[in-house]
Amino acid sequence: MKISEILNRQRNYFSSGATKSIATRRKVLIRFRESIKNNESAIIKALKDDFKKPVFESVATEIGVVEKELSLAIKNIWKWQQPKKVNSSILNFPSSDYIYYEPYGVTLIVAPWNYPFQLAIGPMIGAIAAGNTVVVKPSELTPNTSAIISKIIFEVFNPNHVTVVQGDKEVATSLLAERWDYIFFTGSVPVGKIIYKAAAEHLTPVTLELGGKSPCIVDETARIKQAARRIVWGKFVNAGQTCIAPDYILVHTSKKDALLKALSDEITRAFSDNPESSPDFARIINKKNFERLSSMLENVNIYYGGKLTNESLYISPSIVTDVTLEDKIMKEEIFGPLLPVLTYNSKEDVSKIIHSFEKPLSAYVFSRKRSFIKWFNASFSYGGGVINDTLVHFVNDALPFGGVGHSGIGSYHGEESFYTFSHAKSIVKKGTWLDIPVRYAPYEGKIGLLKSFLRWF
Numbered sequence: 001m002k003i004s005e006i007l008n009r010q011r012n013y014f015s016s017g018a019t020k021s022i023a024t025r026r027k028v029l030i031r032f033r034e035s036i037k038n039n040e041s042a043i044i045k046a047l048k049d050d051f052k053k054p055v056f057e058s059v060a061t062e063i064g065v066v067e068k069e070l071s072l073a074i075k076n077i078w079k080w081q082q083p084k085k086v087n088s089s090i091l092n093f094p095s096s097d098y099i100y101y102e103p104y105g106v107t108l109i110v111a112p113w114n115y116p117f118q119l120a121i122g123p124m125i126g127a128i129a130a131g132n133t134v135v136v137k138p139s140e141l142t143p144n145t146s147a148i149i150s151k152i153i154f155e156v157f158n159p160n161h162v163t164v165v166q167g168d169k170e171v172a173t174s175l176l177a178e179r180w181d182y183i184f185f186t187g188s189v190p191v192g193k194i195i196y197k198a199a200a201e202h203l204t205p206v207t208l209e210l211g212g213k214s215p216c217i218v219d220e221t222a223r224i225k226q227a228a229r230r231i232v233w234g235k236f237v238n239a240g241q242t243c244i245a246p247d248y249i250l251v252h253t254s255k256k257d258a259l260l261k262a263l264s265d266e267i268t269r270a271f272s273d274n275p276e277s278s279p280d281f282a283r284i285i286n287k288k289n290f291e292r293l294s295s296m297l298e299n300v301n302i303y304y305g306g307k308l309t310n311e312s313l314y315i316s317p318s319i320v321t322d323v324t325l326e327d328k329i330m331k332e333e334i335f336g337p338l339l340p341v342l343t344y345n346s347k348e349d350v351s352k353i354i355h356s357f358e359k360p361l362s363a364y365v366f367s368r369k370r371s372f373i374k375w376f377n378a379s380f381s382y383g384g385g386v387i388n389d390t391l392v393h394f395v396n397d398a399l400p401f402g403g404v405g406h407s408g409i410g411s412y413h414g415e416e417s418f419y420t421f422s423h424a425k426s427i428v429k430k431g432t433w434l435d436i437p438v439r440y441a442p443y444e445g446k447i448g449l450l451k452s453f454l455r456w457f
Contacts, residue, residue: 003171006163007178010133013160019103019131019226022081025073026158029128033070035152036063036121042151043058043117044142050116051313052283057237062117065395069122069227072397072414080129080418083427091453094431101422103131104205105181110172112187112193113139113285114335120149123207124162126417132182134162137175141285178223180204181329182421186243189334189406191356196409207410207420209243210403211333212360216246216390217350217376220254220384222366227388228262231339232270234390237283238356240337241289244362244383246390247333248340250350256343260319263339264304267317276307276314282337284313296329303341325356347375354380358406364390383407 019025033139035045043063047053053062066359081101088097107127111120120138127134136153138146150164157163165171176183176198186209199206218227235246251259271278284290290313297306297318305318315337323330323340330340344350354363365376373387383403384393393399394413402411412420438446438453 003174003178004157004163006135006159007106007180009160010135010163014103014105014133018287019133019161022078025129025131026077028161029070029074029077029125031156032125032128032152033067033074035156036067036070039148039152042148043145046142046148049144050113050142051239051285052235054280054282056280057282058117061237062115065118066125069125069397069414069417071142073125073418075108075416077129080415081341088428092428093432093436094434096429098427098429100425100427101130101419102425104421104423105132107132107134107182107184108175108178108180108420109134109136110175110183110185110187110353111136111138113141114238114243114390116145117149118140119186123186123412123417123421126412127182127184127188127421128162129418130421132421133160135165135175136162137167137172140166140168140171178267182206184412184420185209192408207402207412208408209401209410209412210361210406210408211243211335212403212407213247213330213333213357214244214360214364215354216249216364217366218249218251218255219365219367219369219372220252221368221372222255222388223368224255224258225262225266225394227366228266230261230389231364231366232263232266232317235280235339236267236270236337237391239284239315240317240339241282241335242391243335244391246339246364247337247360248330248342250342250344250353253343253345256341260303260321260341263319263341267304267319271317275305275316276309276312281317284315286443287313289336290315293334293338296336296338298328300327300329300340305337307405325353326379347372347379350376351379359383359405360403361407362386362391362393379448381405 001315044058047058064161068085083098083100088095109123116139120136124134138149153162153164179202182205183199184207186303189210192208192210271281275281293315294308300320301322303321305316309317317337320340323326359381361383363382365387367373386393397414400411401413402408
């Protein structure tokens, strides 16, 4: 079926009012959750077949996150949808003022390959809960996961409500040529710019979940062994192919040696002396990304790791030291299991390095000094972050998740996902029992009264 025909059918379905019923939305979300539970083994297998994703990570970072989001939406959709009464302006007396939430209409979700199940289904939950129709385009780089996504959606949804369109860059280009009511994209900054430009042609609103070089600061007061354990987990989960993974470490000079040893000890503890044989370490998604990451290890000082296996697309967890901002590894988001460690002596050093990059999606600080933490949070702009841990802000559905500047536009998760896919419509209900005449022409002699009124109210 042509993309234009899919779009027209969904637009007609939306116009029919079929998605407006909250009870219907809730029922279909319940069926969606049950289908995901029934297909759990197939999802895990697909993720393993695509890039050797460990079973634990598949459950924790893909299926578990989605099921939690679904349960939250199913429980709260009635409450989220209710009009919200707000304070009315005295200038409108007598009146009652409300915010009504209505769906945008026909939405497009373009998903990435690094968390191919979670980052396709997660935004869908908000779009469906808000009453939209959805076309989702999963990544062509994870064909097995894309296939199981398609199977589940076909089982659960009327295709005029939710459907999957699979394909490569040409298919994505064809999708973007159409006029949508909302576009949600997760991926790289360069592709995000293409999405934004295409959306601008139709003045289509967007959410862009992008990335950047997320810093991880370790000061002289940090608990080094604990920090190393939490950094290694956050950096090397999914083989470092995580948009909010610590991209580089800035450690106080006095703690460099201790941190390097602790990091290497923790990698060995987590993945053994031979991470290539570990069932808990994923692979690089494809040859192109393998070569890109491999080139970052050229002409740098590898403190730990550095092993490359071309045939299986394996890159070992690696620590790189003595790098400069001119090295290739610091020129772009790494998005892989390579961890550069830089040092600093002062706050000015930290500022110089962090401000040399665009605003990151996340930032992490390991410190027990309140004044340093307060300074950091006040000094830098980033999407979100954690003090004394990594990644965990992502799992709290009460926290909006999103970037700022080059790391993204808009946010989602939990209740925020519902509002992302809803237009907030403002309504004033004006009383008829009183009509204050001062606003009506003729205006002669009313200026003084108007100024007094505005000054007091």
